[in-house]
Amino acid sequence: MAELTPQQALRYARQINLPSMDLEGQERLLNGHVVIVGLGGLGCAAAQYLCAAGVGYLTLIDDDVVDVSNLQRQILHYPESVGIPKVASAKLRLKQQNPDIKLLAVDQKLDKSLLKALLKYHPIVLDCTDNLETRALINALCFEFKTPLVSGAAIRMEGQLMVFTYAEDEPCYHCVSRLFGEQNLSCVEAGVLSPLVGVIGNLQAIEAIKILAKIGTPMTSTLLHYDASVAEFRKIALTKHPECLVCSAID
Numbered sequence: 014m015a016e017l018t019p020q021q022a023l024r025y026a027r028q029i030n031l032p033s034m035d036l037e038g039q040e041r042l043l044n045g046h047v048v049i050v051g052l053g054g055l056g057c058a059a060a061q062y063l064c065a066a067g068v069g070y071l072t073l074i075d076d077d078v079v080d081v082s083n084l085q086r087q088i089l090h091y092p093e094s095v096g097i098p099k100v101a102s103a104k105l106r107l108k109q110q111n112p113d114i115k116l117l118a119v120d121q122k123l124d125k126s127l128l129k130a131l132l133k134y135h136p137i138v139l140d141c142t143d144n145l146e147t148r149a150l151i152n153a154l155c156f157e158f159k160t161p162l163v164s165g166a167a168i169r170m171e172g173q174l175m176v177f178t179y180a181e182d183e184p185c186y187h188c189v190s191r192l193f194g195e196q197n198l199s200c201v202e203a204g205v206l207s208p209l210v211g212v213i214g215n216l217q218a219i220e221a222i223k224i225l226a227k228i229g230t231p232m233t234s235t236l237l238h239y240d241a242s243v244a245e246f247r248k249i250a251l252t253k254h255p256e257c258l259v260c261s262a263i264d
């Protein structure tokens with residue numbers, strides 16, 4: 014396991030000062046690998062803080078290019094990046110922010126074989142996507158590999174956060190996704206408030222750091238719902254579905 018250089022110890026001093034973090038926690042971050050699926054609003058916010066916080070290896074996946082309508086909320090993308098791949102645009106900014114971090118930009122749509130290959134050496138996945146099909150694929154493979162998944166979503170003026178570590182009695186994304194029905198609205202149709210994606214993306218970064226550094230308690234079996242219109246956070250307890258097609262053993 015790589016150790017912090019004296020320069021890195023200075024850079025991360027305020028975080029190392031946290032009693033639960035200490036040098037050991039920061040070194041776990043330095044050696045930590047995170048996959049970020051989707052470099053839209055959530056992914057940009059999460060990536061920026063994971064990079065600043067000193068997570069050593071970030072793998073960025075997205076097959077989209079930057080559009081002018083993304084700039085309102087996808088804060089790693091600048092006007093000069095319009096038309097270039099989102100992962101390339103994000104990598105450029107992240108590299109400037111923290112040159113120590115190893116960044117892998119994957120300019121392709123996530124599929125089963127790509128994610129399987131990545132899960133072999135990434136102990137955590139951030140789902141920052143905006144479609145149910147990709148979310149289902151990520152959940153199924155993370156369950157198979159028992160890789161913790163931090164899932165975020167934001168639309169209009171509402172956001173939500175869930176964490177899955179796939180312990181035996183814990184629900185998975187599929188257990189609870191039926192609660193959301195078949196709705197698969199995108200920001201294109203419904204709209205989204207700019208800083209909302211920052212709030213949820215940053216919550217995802219915090220949960221990922223907690224898991225990697227082994228500090229605090231991951232927010233499992235819980236949906237954290239944020240309604241920006243009335244400034245309200247609510248926690249909803251989630252339970253495992255006994256007949257879940259993903260996580261319940263069927264004899």
Ligand SMILES: [Zn+2]
Pocket residue numbers: 184185186187188189254257258259260261
């Ligand atoms: Zn399940």
